[in-house]
Amino acid sequence: MSHVQNIKAASAVCYGRHEPDTRSPLIRKLEAFVFLSRQDRTALEQLSAGARLVEPRTDLQRDGEMATDAVLVLDGFACRYKHRVTGDRQILAYLLPGDLCDVDAPHLGRMDHAVGTLSTCLVARISRETLATLMAQQPTVARALRLAKLAEEATAREWLVNLGTRSAAERMSHLFCELLTRLEAVGLAEDDGCKLPITQLDLADTLGLSSVHVNRTLQELRSRGLVELRGRSLKLRDLPSVRALAEFSPAYLRPAH
């Protein structure tokens, strides 16, 4: 139920103030890496303050500009991406609820890629100073963020293997397994299914395929009883087979375990 369907629905979203189960996805994610104290959680919850709804297909950071502050995704799908001069786009990574991106942006000069929303997103911008204070005062949080970064790097390596060596069906299965696992970690998946609020064109630009071929591959996976993707929701009908096809093993998403 968590993905922002439209602006009105999302306006009602409220994180972690009264109900124990509606922790911010950032906290849920980091708790998979470390044990957070009450102070840690409080500090993290404050990051969500001032979150704003952002339309689909909106840039959060532009390629070539100075990176100013970090971006925290609270709901919806965003991504890092790069455009070629030919107009081709390659998506480099997905930013899902709970992902805090460009923690060390300040070090970097100009961005060498862009960050943008795919669906409507609930997003908080976090200033360099806020972040520095957080990292200094909550060392456990700092450690968790470092581990999250390592997971991000491992994910990039998996994507290289995906693009370099796997067939269309394998690539797509691998991506679905990864997204499902990551969304499960923040409580946004159940029953081997999750929201997938992106277009087939987005998938194509992620997997290095044409959108036509994405469509046909999707049909193939469905006809084999493996995967179903209708509306904006994804269901892995036969998780063991999908994992086997993709050679997916979730270990890389949990470094230091």
Next chain:
Amino acid sequence: MSHVQNIKAASAVCYGRHEPDTRSPLIRKLEAFVFLSRQDRTALEQLSAGARLVEPRTDLQRDGEMATDAVLVLDGFACRYKHRVTGDRQILAYLLPGDLCDVDAPHLGRMDHAVGTLSTCLVARISRETLATLMAQQPTVARALRLAKLAEEATAREWLVNLGTRSAAERMSHLFCELLTRLEAVGLAEDDGCKLPITQLDLADTLGLSSVHVNRTLQELRSRGLVELRGRSLKLRDLPSVRALAEFSPAYLRPAH
């Protein structure tokens, strides 16, 4: 003349003790990012102590094992790579002279990929403690290493674009431009040429192509007067055209500039 041709020749290599021009490649690389004091340089030179020659195709860190210490490449080509259960291999990154890899390996639990030599290499292993001391006592060096890491990440993003969106000839050109630029930075390239001590099969596993297709693409680039690769040495005969074909811009290799 810097690449290790064979074991006897390499045994004579001696870094930065007497001659000002034979600085360790690590120092040359980091000086592209920051200004190093004499103490910084001395500390860095000590890392090269105890370097050993390693045969081609030898693992330096195995996939799935605990990462113990960091690896500093002083000469030769090494890489990060991953094997699929099908036997396919994907090379994830090249480790060239001056590259210090897995600085934060200690954080990580088990390696999610392997590191191995492609050619004969001169390699120093650096313990976690040595590294920690260095980072604590030479903050400038620590900063340079962080910048080097950012460049590594940017490189991985470029590779994703390469594998996802570029044709065989474009991919290969892009890789050549990148390697040339990186080797230039450590004084191992001249005249738009450099050593490239790897096989066509290695190239294939880097570029996500078959070795047969690598061979044919190489011939195409040569017949177009762009690139020559014979023996183990590479020459970009028409650098502007190769760069244009590859859409290569070296900015990503120099963050914060």
Next chain:
DNA sequence: CGAGACTTTGAGATCACTCAAGTCGAGTGG
């Protein structure tokens, strides 16, 4: 109900792959 974005389908073209054979070159042993 109309417009625009997204998805689906068909058909032909192309890029890259596989398999298999043959060549080349460096190193080895007789």
Next chain:
DNA sequence: CCACTCGACTTGAGTGATCTCAAAGTCTCG
């Protein structure tokens, strides 16, 4: 010094995966 071996490179021919182009179908939202 030659013959042999092994790994790397090259070549040809056929195959298959994926792409492009173009048109039609569907859904959503105003």
